[in-house]
Amino acid sequence: MTIDSNAAQEADETDPLRSFRDRFELPEGVIYLDGNSLGALPKGVRERVAHAIGTEWGTDLIRSWNSAEWVNLPQKVGNRIARVIGAKAGTVVAADSTSVNLFKVLSAALNLNPGRRTIVSERENFPTDLYIAEGVARQLGGKHGLVLADAPQDIPALLDEDVAVLMLTHVNYRTGYRHDMAELTKAAHEKGILTIWDLAHSAGAMALDVEAAQADFAIGCGYKYLNGGPGAPAFLYVDPRHHGGFRQPLSGWFGHRVPFEFEPGYVPSGGVEQYLCGTPPVLGMVALDEALALWDEVDMDALRRKSLALAELFMREIDAFADEFGLRLVTPREADKRGSQVSYACENGYAIMQALIARGVIGDFRAPDIIRFGFTPLYLNYAEVAQAASILRAILEERAWDRPEYKVRTAVT
Ligand SMILES: Cc1ncc(COP(=O)(O)O)c(C=O)c1O
Incomplete structure (x- = not known):
């Protein structure tokens, strides 16, 4: 056209x-x-947040964790985002910021691929992604190295048997360049490499199918094309084949199998909920939840x-x-x-x-x-x-x- x-x-x-x-x-x-x-x-967001403040918080107080289902917002919002990015219900949660979510999934991915010591990304990736990779590598004792492609076409040649994780942003924040997620994920998998896709500039901007692309992990923002408001919770996706078989380092109580049993030892939830850490920011979650309602019609x-x-x-x-x-x-x-x-x-x-x-x-x-x-x-x-x-x-x-x-x-x- x-x-x-x-x-x-x-x-x-x-x-x-x-x-x-x-x-x-x-x-x-x-x-x-x-x-x-x-x-x-x-x-709808203005009214919904006003209701959450005035009625749910102001009147119903702590009862709203159950009556307004505040406690389930990370999963409920996650399921709404799942539909936008082509994932199944139960594979996405809304939580934390994109940077923190990257820390969690990158740590888990490196644990899933022991013995390999390289993380491949791009020099032009959004800086927080590279900073977090540096931090994760340091946290894991400095045995992992970050290899950065100078241009998108250089990436396939960097994928060898020492690479644990290919970590890319699907659409570049500066140039708007879009990678072929399915093709690069396939090339990575052929070499036993796990993939993490940052969907900050693609979720809500285009049709996505993380499941068909077989992405292992994905992360992204709630405040850009998803319209969740300034500082909205971010999201993360974990392919069901990695549910149960992974560990993320921020082992907070919201990721526990039974948080309200208050057990002294950490037992992770078997599913994507393991990626939750602490109490969700309810007002931000409510705004994002309402903002996502219209995506069913798009x-x-x-x-x-x-x-x-x-x-x-x-x-x-x-x-x-x-x-x-x-x-x-x-x-x-x-x-x-x-x-x-x-x-x-x-x-x-x-x-x-x-x-x-x-x-x-x-x-x-x-x-x-x-x-x-x-x-x-x-x-x-x-x-x-x-x-x-x-x-x-x-x-x-x-x-x-x-x-x-x-x-x-x-x-x-
Ligand atoms: C590609 C990409 N990843 C991550 C972020 C930052 O996410 P957060 O501030 O939620 O950690 C941005 C912010 O613009 C981004 O463009």
């Missing part, structure tokens, strides 16, 4: 996902291209089609002036090699993004020189995308970014 700026309005009128926009609270005058970093607020193939078409429209509009203003596309043009974002490397990227935000187009900046735009098909429309590209053009033509206040770096970029 090729849509240009003239056809954008018509594309919006026939968009099969158009009704979802009404399910979100979106401020007037904003074109939101940062749902890949913090998803917008689904309408046609994931239509979602992916629209995601690709929105990004294509944006790239095509920007092609008209990219060279003139030194914007270099770093996202692959091939549909099967990208996620749901488009990124450009450019000089003065930080200031350009601040100028865009000042005119209501919200994207973000990733050091040293990337301006990044996320496309969330549930609440974004084609006309907005065309308009965002023309605002970018105006900012570049007018050098509107060249103001001191746009060059002052904030803590979060």
Whole structure:
């Protein structure tokens, strides 16, 4: 499907996902291209969280652990996420942050593959993934080494008999490059290597099938395309063939077989619940649970089609002036090699993004020189995308970014 700026309005009128926009609270005058970093607020969440605070906490107090089923939220939310990532019920839990979940699954995976000493990843992986791998290796006595591919095509050659785990982010946070999860998992398995996939930029951005891909473990964020709110609980998936046969190091009471028996010794739950550690953050869980309710109605193939078409429209509009203003596309043009974002490397990227935000187009900046735009098909429309590209053009033509206040770096970029 090729849509240009003239056809954008018509594309919006026939968009099969158009009704979802009404399910979100979106401020007037904003074109939101940062749902890949913090998803917008689904309408039901405000009321649900208010109920959890006012009634469940305020009135029912501690009884709500049972009556409102707070205690089961990690599994209930996990099952909702399972449907979005192509996993069976009982294989996903919501818990902790993505970083902490990676610590747990990487530790477990290395234990499942004793005798092998290498973790393979990518230099361009999201830094927290690499930092956690360093920490896990240190924790295990420093006998594991981290080998980093310089480019995606270098990965298969690194998979040898000493590799215990292949740990990758499915869609790269800076470039938007998308790996072939099934193909790389197959190549890893042929060498006896376990795989961990970080789905932070793919869960809720496209149809996924972790089960068909035979991923061993997966982790991901609740606050990006899943719209669970700032600091929402993250999730983790464990292939059922590893249930029972693994140990994770954060052996807290919520992962115990019978936490409310208060036994002195740790006996892990046989299933994915073993990956829970302590008391779940109920308010965050409730928000994420409500945000996930709408995914049952989403046609994931239509979602992916629209995601690709929105990004294509944006790239095509920007092609008209990219060279003139030194914007270099770093996202692959091939549909099967990208996620749901488009990124450009450019000089003065930080200031350009601040100028865009000042005119209501919200994207973000990733050091040293990337301006990044996320496309969330549930609440974004084609006309907005065309308009965002023309605002970018105006900012570049007018050098509107060249103001001191746009060059002052904030803590979060
Ligand atoms: C690929 C990837 N992994 C992990 C994270 C960080 O996750 P958390 O802050 O939940 O630990 C991010 C955050 O943007 C990310 O992009």
